[in-house]
Amino acid sequence: MSYISIENSDFSLSSEVESNDSYADNLIVINPDSRHSQIYKPQKQRTETPKHNKETMNYRFQNLLGAPYRGGNVVVSNNTLLLSPVGNRVSVTDLLKSETITLPIQSSSNISRIDVSPDGTFLLAVDDRNRCLFINLRRRTLLHRITLKDRVTAVKFSPDGALIAVAAGKFVQIWKSPAFSTDYFAFQLDRTFADFASKITTFDWSPDSKYLIVGSKDLTAKIVCMKKPKKGVTHKPFMFLGHRDSVVGAFFGVDSKANRVLKAYTIARNCYLFSWGFTCANESSDEDSEPRSPGTPVRDGEEENLKKRKKFDAKGDGDDDYDEGYLSRGKWELLRKDGFMQGSAKVTACDYHRGLDMVVVGFSNGVFGLYQMPDFVCIHLLSISREKITTAVFNDLGNWLTFGCAKLGQLLVWEWRSESYILKQQGHYFDVNCVAYSPDSQFLATGADDNKVKVWTISSGFCFVTFSEHTNAVTALHFMASSNCLLSASLDGTIRAWDLTRYRNFKVFTAPSPRQFVSLTADQGGEVICAGTSDSFEIFVWSMRTGRLLDMLSGHEAPVHGLTFSPTNAILTSSSYDKTVRLWDVFDGKGAVETFPHTHDVLTVVYRPDGRQLACSTLDGQIHFWDPIDGLLMYTIEGSRDIAGGRLMTDRRSAANSTSGKFFTTLCYSADGSYILAGGRSRYICMYDVADQVLLRRFQITLNLSLDGVLDYLNSKNMTDTGPLDLIDDDNSDIEEGVDKQTRGKIGFDLPGSLPNRGRPIIQTKCLRIASTGRSFVAATTEGVLVYSVDESFIFDPTDLDIDITPEAVLEALSENQPSRALILSLRLNEDSFIKKCIFALSPEDLPAVATSIPFKYIPRLIELLADLLETSPHLEFIFRWFQGISKAHGISILQSSRNLGPSLKSLHKPMSGQQHLVDTTSSNEYMLRYICSLSAKK
Structure with a gap:
């Protein structure tokens, strides 16, 4: 007996063992991830299974579909790059190329605030747990990270890029920008302003990066100076008074003639805009005196500070050391107060463009307004949704407006001059239940609990059509192989056929009595459509051409959640919770051809692409592989420990002792049938080698602690007498801020008291699909639809390599005009750059x-x-x-x-x-x- 020890999960067995089954009588594989070992005996059927390719195992995260926006603020960089938080990741949309990508960098929880440096090089992202990430946006690399003490409500780079302002609770912290610093701790705190009585809501930099206007929940806005005062002198920030609600927007205005700050605007939450004007003091006036805000009483020690400042000036060096600029030697006054006239609605988002002197405001009733200042002329007042607008921002030129609605997952870019949409994307409101690749792998269809079917372009990441005719959750999707047609099954009792050329529903299939369909498939020729039910336990068969119901297959005694046709013949295979897998001959006769019994409920079933093997997962966490021709069980993979999920907040048992979630609910073979992907109610997606039944790799789909089931061990410090601390929420504070709690996931998450975990989504994988090219696969998860693709830039896998196969030998063959030899050498070296160079070096x-x-x-x-x-x-x-x-x-x-x-x-x-x-x-x-x-x- 031979023993092989596997040290990590990213491995492949040695070529000697793979190529010769007689090498060992029994092979014991020790997998540290699953903490168990199994004895697998070589069988004849293994010779029929293709071996996996090392390159196809090198999947990396590429994109996230189905959720263009989840909340927080959005930023427009370089006038055309739109950055938006999506859960614990950041999505980057190129508005000119109409492409979107999601950065592979993950935060530990949902990202709430982001900002980009003025040159578009660096990205600053802060999550709900006050963890700050400093990212090189162009190289998509994480440079630094830091944890702040208080909840961050605003973050912004200074116009010169040297400083970063962070609103943390009642404090404004000024940090020096790390930029390209390679220090161990690159973040340096420069100053902290603590002259605020309540939480800070907004701020804005002056164009010269010397001043900051800060709005707060204490109904005031204040101007603070970045220049440090002389020792012994206390600087009191100037205050703007008169607001009757929280200040949600505060901006500096620039006079076009004087080319400096001579005005300011503050926006209150109760739909009022205040315009402030600045007048410089005369040179003969006392320059040392600080302008007093209207109605501000004389503070203790203020005259003493003035005497100290005069004393410094009398020495001759006071003007140089304590010159705060022209804003400290003038007077602010209220010019006008205007109302937005939106009834009971509140201001939830706003932005100001200095070049155009325009203000855009979003309200809680889904209406936005565009106003020309300083005369407060309304240019546009439109409604874009019924939910509140959570973000509104100008681009650099001011011709595009970007709006986001977190509750609907909606992101819009609107050109206000031509009144046309540049971008209009909306994700699924609830979790995605099913996904399906088109036959050419260019499109991806998704169906969710929000009754919608969306079709996405894989290359661009955009949704180009949405079908909303279903009246209940969409449970299954299937692309027809021979036509440009998409099928969808729903709990509303209908199977709908969609024409992707004309974008319409051209056929509806129904049962004689209402049924809930949970599985769907069609034969290779596209002649018949089959759907399984969850209430009557029957399988319905329709004619695709006529739409007539052909047959009703009875025999299962539980819901039919797995349904697929064999790729090589007309045999229909179904799996059910009645612990059986049944094979049906749909065309030649009625009844089940054969039944494969199991000891536990069968959750799903799939065929290998060559049709010589089928795999099914059961409730005990095992994957069974059957020979559909001989009806024999080939082998079994025990994966309950590999798929074991984390602990939920409401669980009374630890993750190791809990039996929930330790099974696979979705399976998918690779394009060549050499390995199989499996996922379930866990944060892991497992990849198994079919021939040797070993775990090749585990993909952790997220690190987001805002979701339930990510942690294996809960922190006992977060447990209180009334339950976990994370589940205790002060709803009144959210309502006061005008930001209702945004929850997504299963149906019922937005209903009060519907779930004991107060709407915390549970991490899981509902559907897995591999593209027909084998170069990518998608996973429908709680975070969205994750796209993984083969990335060969990080792998070196030469073919027939010897001492003479070198890059120098390839270049030498090209220089000697030997294109054939150079190409073969580059193929053996298996380096993309050299192969492409040899290809283009040839003449036609x-x-x-x-x-x-x-x-x-x-x-x-x-x-x-x-x-x-x-x-x-x-x-x-x-x-x-x-x-x-x-x-x-x-x-x-x-x-x-x-x-x-x-x-x-x-x-x-x-x-x-x-x-x-x-x-x-x-x-x-x-x-x-x-x-x-x-x-x-x-x-």
Whole structure:
């Protein structure tokens, strides 16, 4: 007996053991993640399972779909980059290219405040637990982190980028910007202003970065100076009085003629805007005296401070050391007070653009207003939703307005001059239940508890169509293989077919009596549609062409939550909570062909892409692999400890002793069938090798402590007599701020008293799908739809490497005009940069000869790289000639190995189908040129 010890979860067995099952009679695999070992005996069926590719295991987080905005403030950088918090991540949207990406950096909880440096290089993000992240935005790298003591309500870079103002409770902290500092602790606290009686709500920098106007809940706004006073002199900040509610907006205004600050605006929560004017004092007046606010009483020690300042000035160095600028030698006065006239609504968001002298205000009733100052002229007053606007901001030029609604997950960019939308995105209100890839892997469909079906473009991350005809939760989705059609099943008792060309619902399938459909599938030819129910335990079969109900398959005694057709024949496979998996012959006869019994409830079932194996998960945390042809159980994977989730706030048992969540609710085979992905009510997604039944890798989908079930051990210090501290919330404080608590997740989270955990979403994975190309997979989680893709820039996996295969040898072959040798050397080295260099170094005349000389074992790798070039390179004709040469030289071998080359060929088909607009344009140009030539010939 041989023993192999695995030291980490990212591993693969040695080639000797993989290639020869007779190497060991029994193989004991010790997995430290699952803390258990199993004995697996070699079986004949293993030779039929393809081996996994190391490159396909190297999945990394790429994007987050389904939630463009979750709350907090948004920032527009460089006039076209829109940054918005999405849970504990930050999403970056390029408004010109219409693309969105999500930074891979995670915070420990939901991000509430962000800001970008003036040059667009650095990003500052603060979460709900007062943890601050300093990120290099261009390189997407975390530089520094720090934890603040109080709750942060506002953060902003100074216009010169040297300072960072942070509103932490009743204090305004001025930090020196870390920038490119490589110090161990780069954050340095410069000053702290504590002249506020209540929590600070907003502030704004002056253009010269010397002053800060700060608004607070104490009904006042104050101007503070950044220059430190002389020792022995106490500086009292100037106060703006007269507000009757919290100040939610305070801004400096710049006079266009004088080119300096001569006005200010403060906005109160009760829908009033105050305009303040500044007048400089005469040179003959006492410059040392501080202008007194209207109605401000004389403070104790104020005259004593004035005497000290005069004493410093009399020495001759007082003006140099204690010069606070012109704002300290003038007078502020209230010019006018204007009301927004919104009834009982409150101001929840506002912004000011100095260049245009305009104010945009968002209200709690979903209305926003755009006003021209200083005359307070209303330019636009529109309603964009029924929920309150949580953020409103100008871009640098002032032509675009960005609005966010946290409760609806809505993000809008509106051009106010042309009154048109630049961006209009809205995520799912509740959790996503199901996802489905299109056959060409370009689109992704999502269905959720909010009764909506959305279709997203994978490359851009945008939703381009939303279907809302369902009246209850969407439970299953399926793309038809032969047509541009999407099927959706819902608890409302309907199966709807959607036309993705005309964006309409063209067919509805229903049962004779109302049923709740929870599973859905269609055969490969698209002739029949099958759906499983959760109430009557039946399977309904319809004709796709006529829409007529063909059959009702009975036999299950519990809800049918798993339903799939075999990829190679017309056998329908179903799984149910009645502990069985049944095979049905839909076309040739009625009744179950065969039944596979289990000892626990079967949660889901999937087929391997070649149809020679099916996998199903059971309630005891096991994955069973069956041979559907012989009806034999091939092997079993015990994964209850691998999928074990964290402890919920309301759990009375520890995570180790709890039995809830220790099973897989969704399974998905890889494109080549070599490994399988499994997820459930846990923060982990497990990847298993099918041939050897070992855990290859675990993906932790989130680090967000704002979700329940992320921690294995709860802190006993957060436990009180009335329950966990995190579940105790002062709702009155949230209502006073005008920011109602935003909760998302399952239905009922927004209903008071509906759940014992007060609406804390529970982390889980509801659906997993792998693209037909095998290059990416998606996971429908509580955080949203996570997209993972293969990233080969961090892996070195050479092929047939020896001492002569070096980058220098590749360059030498190119310099000696040996393109064929150089290409083969680069393929053996397996470095993308060298392979691309060799591809473009060839002339079109040499392509047929070079394609013939390439060994067939390097063809899949070359096809994948050419498919990637087809998406990014402008040399389309040259790349198509490469494909033509490869097809002519290795056409027969490609047909014989079509099964192994399936993912590579599908990855090639994806960019080719995306170039259809180019084909249409060239054809139109060709016909137009022929028409013009024919007209000229007639003349």
